[in-house]
Amino acid sequence: MAKTDMERGVWKAPAGLDAAIQGIKGLQFNMNDAQNGFLNPKAVNALRYFDPAGPVVWGARTLRGEDAISDDFKYVPVRRLANYLELSLQRGTKWAVFEPNDEQLWSALRISIGSFLKGLKSQGGILDYQVICNETTTTPDDQLQGIVNVWIRYKPVYPAEFVVLQFQIEGVQLSS
Incomplete structure (x- = not known):
């Protein structure tokens, strides 16, 4: 978290490929996207392994981050930003x-x-x-x-947990 805070700010999720976990080489179990997709809506941030980054935190949910719950502080960076604002403004x-x-x-x-x-x-x-x-x-x-x-x-700013891509491929031949 400290590295992410210094490089990107408290509003950036301390997760993903640019937030590799230092000091470990691998994980005993490497889950796939479907397994991760089962845990994420339940507010479980998985540890995943991706080359070349290595082991990373692959999620940014708080304990109040279940999909079934509507909460302003569903995401770690949103909660951390609120904490940062409160402390900074009290001091300032x-x-x-x-x-x-x-x-x-x-x-x-x-x-x-x-x-x-x-x-x-x-x-x-x-x-x-x-x-x-x-x-x-x-x-x-x-x-x-x-x-x-x-x-x-x-x-x-909320994490882009799901990015939807739409695209077309032009020039595709119809088969007869």
């Missing part, structure tokens, strides 16, 4: 703790968080985002209690 907004809780602060938070999310979008980590911090999210009662509420909506 500590400066706001002792600021006056008013429109000027709300604007500064929108700009600061928006800048961070814009950077993630430009790196391919998210598809889109929205930052809301105003009198709708933070009521006068919230202000009296020293609370600022920031709502962040973002659209994560």
Whole structure:
């Protein structure tokens, strides 16, 4: 995971041919696509062997990733991105703790968080985002209690678990 994080970001699934498992040469059992296809909808990420990569994780599901379950955090990179955003934004907004809780602060938070999310979008980590911090999210009662509420909506990038190809072959002769 650490290698994938460093090279591609937390939003990339730590799986596939570019995420070979280091330190082992092979697997005792090498499953085929049909066997893997049976496990994947049940949220089991298989270990597979592919030349020349070697042993790899061939799946990116969380324990909440069964096909029968509808869940925002079905995929490992989507869950890891949410964790990364939460931690990064908590750390990156500590400066706001002792600021006056008013429109000027709300604007500064929108700009600061928006800048961070814009950077993630430009790196391919998210598809889109929205930052809301105003009198709708933070009521006068919230202000009296020293609370600022920031709502962040973002659209994560989901793994391309299934890629559908359609193609034509032209010039095929009809047999008579």
